[in-house]
């Protein structure tokens with residue numbers, strides 16, 4: 309006899325996901341939809357041919373319309389010590405205040421590149437799929453900038469942890 313699967317409660321799922329450590333990234337965009345940025349941990353490499361990563365964006369986020377209109381984004385991977393920047397882009401802070409806290413430049417697409425990032429992937433969004441509350445954005449990297457040296461930042465157990473290389 310087939311068993312009906314029992315749905316995992318949302319709070320149990322979140323508690324479990326809190327144990328899946330992840331890099332912290334500031335995802336930025338600019339273009340006809342305006343400049344915007346948000347903090348994301350749901351970022352993952354998909355394939356290196358063509359160089360493609362994915363970003364999951366909640367459709368209820370205030371930045372959603374800007375990302376949809378612009379079709380380009382930059383994944384700025386945060387380095388050790390940059391947790392304040394993550395909090396700034398992960399809250400309800402007005403957009404100008406988010407960007408005022410750091411220095412930015414641009415590569416190929418015009419999306420803001422964080423000068424102090426460990427590495428930045430400048431991308432165009434090549435495909436997008438809705439899954440539940442989020443859009444999964446598949447992004448092809450068109451330019452990359454890496455810091456000469458960087459130490460990592462990881463979000464684990466609802467707290468930030470510096471990853472210090474020996």
Ligand SMILES: NC(=O)c1ccc[n+]([C@@H]2O[C@H](COP(=O)([O-])OP(=O)(O)OC[C@H]3O[C@@H](n4cnc5c(N)ncnc54)[C@H](O)[C@@H]3O)[C@@H](O)[C@H]2O)c1
Pocket residue numbers: 321322323325326349350364366398441466
């Ligand atoms: N993927 C996401 O959208 C995502 C990821 C991390 C945090 N957040 C948001 O940041 C805030 C703080 O999060 P926290 O980690 O300190 O505690 P939390 O209890 O809200 O989340 C624990 C973990 O669950 C997952 N998660 C949380 N909200 C999610 C969502 N809406 N969709 C998919 N996965 C989700 C993430 O892996 C997160 O690290 C919350 O408002 C949370 O919704 C969202």
Ligand SMILES: Cc1cc2c(cc1C)N(C[C@H](O)[C@H](O)[C@H](O)COP(=O)(O)O)c1[nH]c(=O)[nH]c(=O)c1N2
Pocket residue numbers: 332345346347348349350351364365366368369370371394395397398399400401463
């Ligand atoms: C550590 C951490 C990690 C994430 C987030 C937050 C934090 C603190 N947030 C939430 C996201 O940053 C937040 O909803 C945006 O800043 C949009 O907020 P406003 O709607 O502009 O206030 C988030 N949102 C999202 O759509 N995808 C993600 O992967 C993540 N990851």
